[in-house]
Amino acid sequence: MTAADTEGSTGTTGGPGRGPAIEAVDVTRSYDLGGTVVDALQGVSFVVAEGEYAAIVGPSGSGKSTLMHLLGCLDRPSSGVLRVGGRDVLELDDAELADLRNREIGFVFQSFQLLPRSTALDNVGLPLLYRGTRRSERRELAEASLRAVGLGHRLTHRPNQMSGGEQQRVAIARALVGSPRILLADEPTGNLDTRNGAEVMRILEELNAEQGVAVVLVTHDDEVAGRARRQVRVRDGLVERDTALEPPGTPRVTATARHAAAEQGA
Amino acid sequence: MKGLEAFRVAFDALRGNRLRSLLTMLGIIIGIAAVIVVVSIGAGAREQIESQVEGLGSNLVLVVPGQLDTANPGQGAAAASPMQLSDAAVLGAVVGDDGAVTARVSSAAQVRAGSREGYVTVQGSDQNLPYVFTRPVDQGEFFTQGDVETRQRVAVLGSATSANLFAGADPVGRQITLAGTRFRVVGVLAEQGESFGVSQDNEVHIPITTAQRLFGIDRVDAFAVKAPSAADVPALSRGLRQALREEYPDQEFSAVTQTQILGVIGDILGLLTAVLAAIAGISLLVGGVGVSNIMLVSVRERTKEIGLRKALGARQRDVLTQFLVEAVLLTSVGGVIGIVVGVGGSLLVNSLSPLPAKVEWWSPVVAFVVSAAVGIFFGVFPARRAGRLDPVVALRTD
Ligand SMILES: Nc1ncnc2c1ncn2[C@@H]1O[C@H](COP(=O)(O)OP(=O)(O)O)[C@@H](O)[C@H]1O
Numbered sequence: 001m002t003a004a005d006t007e008g009s010t011g012t013t014g015g016p017g018r019g020p021a022i023e024a025v026d027v028t029r030s031y032d033l034g035g036t037v038v039d040a041l042q043g044v045s046f047v048v049a050e051g052e053y054a055a056i057v058g059p060s061g062s063g064k065s066t067l068m069h070l071l072g073c074l075d076r077p078s079s080g081v082l083r084v085g086g087r088d089v090l091e092l093d094d095a096e097l098a099d100l101r102n103r104e105i106g107f108v109f110q111s112f113q114l115l116p117r118s119t120a121l122d123n124v125g126l127p128l129l130y131r132g133t134r135r136s137e138r139r140e141l142a143e144a145s146l147r148a149v150g151l152g153h154r155l156t157h158r159p160n161q162m163s164g165g166e167q168q169r170v171a172i173a174r175a176l177v178g179s180p181r182i183l184l185a186d187e188p189t190g191n192l193d194t195r196n197g198a199e200v201m202r203i204l205e206e207l208n209a210e211q212g213v214a215v216v217l218v219t220h221d222d223e224v225a226g227r228a229r230r231q232v233r234v235r236d237g238l239v240e241r242d243t244a245l246e247p248p249g250t251p252r253v254t255a256t257a258r259h260a261a262a263e264q265g266a
Numbered sequence: 267m268k269g270l271e272a273f274r275v276a277f278d279a280l281r282g283n284r285l286r287s288l289l290t291m292l293g294i295i296i297g298i299a300a301v302i303v304v305v306s307i308g309a310g311a312r313e314q315i316e317s318q319v320e321g322l323g324s325n326l327v328l329v330v331p332g333q334l335d336t337a338n339p340g341q342g343a344a345a346a347s348p349m350q351l352s353d354a355a356v357l358g359a360v361v362g363d364d365g366a367v368t369a370r371v372s373s374a375a376q377v378r379a380g381s382r383e384g385y386v387t388v389q390g391s392d393q394n395l396p397y398v399f400t401r402p403v404d405q406g407e408f409f410t411q412g413d414v415e416t417r418q419r420v421a422v423l424g425s426a427t428s429a430n431l432f433a434g435a436d437p438v439g440r441q442i443t444l445a446g447t448r449f450r451v452v453g454v455l456a457e458q459g460e461s462f463g464v465s466q467d468n469e470v471h472i473p474i475t476t477a478q479r480l481f482g483i484d485r486v487d488a489f490a491v492k493a494p495s496a497a498d499v500p501a502l503s504r505g506l507r508q509a510l511r512e513e514y515p516d517q518e519f520s521a522v523t524q525t526q527i528l529g530v531i532g533d534i535l536g537l538l539t540a541v542l543a544a545i546a547g548i549s550l551l552v553g554g555v556g557v558s559n560i561m562l563v564s565v566r567e568r569t570k571e572i573g574l575r576k577a578l579g580a581r582q583r584d585v586l587t588q589f590l591v592e593a594v595l596l597t598s599v600g601g602v603i604g605i606v607v608g609v610g611g612s613l614l615v616n617s618l619s620p621l622p623a624k625v626e627w628w629s630p631v632v633a634f635v636v637s638a639a640v641g642i643f644f645g646v647f648p649a650r651r652a653g654r655l656d657p658v659v660a661l662r663t664d
């Protein structure tokens with residue numbers, strides 16, 4: 001295992017506030033499709049620091065979602081070391097992993113993923129259900145979380161009674177209700193129009209700035225990516241560029257820079 | 267996730283798909299209701315027959331030819347009877363009272379009075395029958411020892427036969443034709459009642475000597491002996507068999523008592539009820555398979571939901587519990603409805619059909635436990651499948 005090799009380089013397995021929230025060292029993920037093996041990630045090292053704001057960009061099929069699933073403990077790497085909240089994911093069993101993602105991670109999906117028959121309150125309270133929180137407390141926290149995303153007037157609405165932007169804000173409220181340290185958003189504005197997309201981005205930025213929640217988001221939108229302090233470019237299962245690893249002053253990945261890079265790569 | 271929460275989530279899921287939940291429950295409802303009705307009818311039948319047998323009196327002994335094996339009823343019972351009328355005296359000597367023994371042959375024949383006719387059980391009996399079987403005479407009188415000895419063509423009617431042939435008019439002194447022979451009615455017996463909707467009073471008693479000539483036989487089918495008390499029955503049974511064996515050295519005889527008959531009837535009815543309940547139970551099994559099937563469909567349909575729940579922190583065990591509770595809720599609610607339908611059905615059968623039915627207190631309890639167990643048994647497989655779903659794959663499903 002590579003765990004032994006990297007042990008020396010990572011002395012930071014401390015509690016909250018210290019060390020990286022997520023640390024991936026040379027992780028790979030391959031899918032065995034009955035014969036053909038798809039290497040979705042081919043050795044990615046990636047550190048998410050406390051309270052940081054990072055945008056992942058890259059062409060479709062480059063492995064962005066696979067990386068997000070690994071960072072969010074929805075999946076285990078095929079090889080490499082992945083530490084979330086200081087714990088080695090490969091050493092956890094199913095229940096511990098579930099508990100870890102429940103406490104450390106908030107997930108926002110492109111297609112909202114709300115339970116269609118449940119109210120906004122019940123949808124938002126769901127992560128707390130698996131933490132064993134009492135019903136009354138769940139409702140209180142869910143309501144507070146919904147108010148925080150500006151949906152205090154939509155508590156008992158069901159998903160089909162809300163606009164896409166509102167649904168995605170419910171999903172953000174749900175991701176936040178358990179006070180996670182990291183919020184992972186896989187193309188959160190992909191299904192939204194410009195105005196709703198901007199509103200969702202504003203909320204995410206505000207959360208990051210005011211509550212110190214680390215935000216990692218995948219986006220196709222250059223403007224969205226450009227507003228992030230850190231940009232990570234993924235291509236063919238590898239990190240092609242990560243502004244966090246570059247000396248300060250290096251130009252960020254902007255629309256023009258991306259086009260230039262794409263032309264060079266082509 | 268705590269137990270109550272699991273129930274709430276499961277209940278919401280089932281309510282969200284009302285029609286399907288109801289149809290799935292239907293299999294369980296039918297199965298449980300069928301088992302309860304069958305068991306109730308079995309219990310009712312047993313009770314009714316037992317009360318009739320008990321009506322014979324606990325000190326009655328029936329002497330019949332052959333080795334009657336009460337453990338295997340139906341075997342060896344049909345031995346040809348060597349017994350003669352004269353054996354009544356032998357048996358009377360054993361019990362110490364000639365009046366406590368009555369001989370019997372039974373047959374069936376067409377009976378007619380004027381323009382009315384019917385088919386009746388013909389009992390060839392003697393003057394001791396009213397005392398031995400405790401059958402009071404309602405009108406007129408029973409025939410006498412003299413009538414038996416001189417083969418008189420006299421008849422005593424069962425109350426139902428009397429009503430059929432004479433429609434309420436007094437039949438004493440009137441004529442009837444039995445198997446082509448004319449008889450004079452001398453009395454009517456008091457009513458015995460019904461058994462399974464069939465009257466026990468559709469019978470004609472005639473002197474056994476007359477009956478033997480009428481049917482061209484000279485045997486006696488059975489002797490009934492009344493013991494002085496129930497406590498004397500075992501010793502008397504042995505004495506009666508012993509006496510007859512001395513009379514007919516190479517023959518076997520049986521002395522059948524009420525206790526034995528009750529035991530045999532209990533065994534037969536118990537077996538019958540068990541077989542019928544097992545057949546009804548198959549429909550419960552089919553209902554269980556239906557639950558399993560629907561739960562599998564449900565797991566497939568809700569793949570995304572399962573993936574989402576896992577992404578939000580649900581453990582394998584939480585998802586498994588959720589689907590298992592759903593299955594158990596489905597079958598136990600179906601079970602409760604089935605119990606209501608089954609108990610109601612049993613009461614209806616009892617009051618509207620000739621079959622007796624008696625709801626045993628334990629049958630709803632057992633039914634509920636069984637339906638919940640069916641839910642666990644048939645829910646485990648789909649629930650495990652749900653619990654093992656990979657959240658990433660599940661979320662990708664569209
Ligand atoms: N469950 C899976 N089974 C097989 N192949 C997969 C699976 N998930 C992703 N892949 C493959 O891995 C690669 C990366 O996919 P993904 O991470 O979804 O890319 P992106 O999100 O950047 O579009 C693609 O080639 C995709 O087909």
Ligand SMILES: [Mg+2]
Pocket residue numbers: 064065066186
């Ligand atoms: Mg993707």
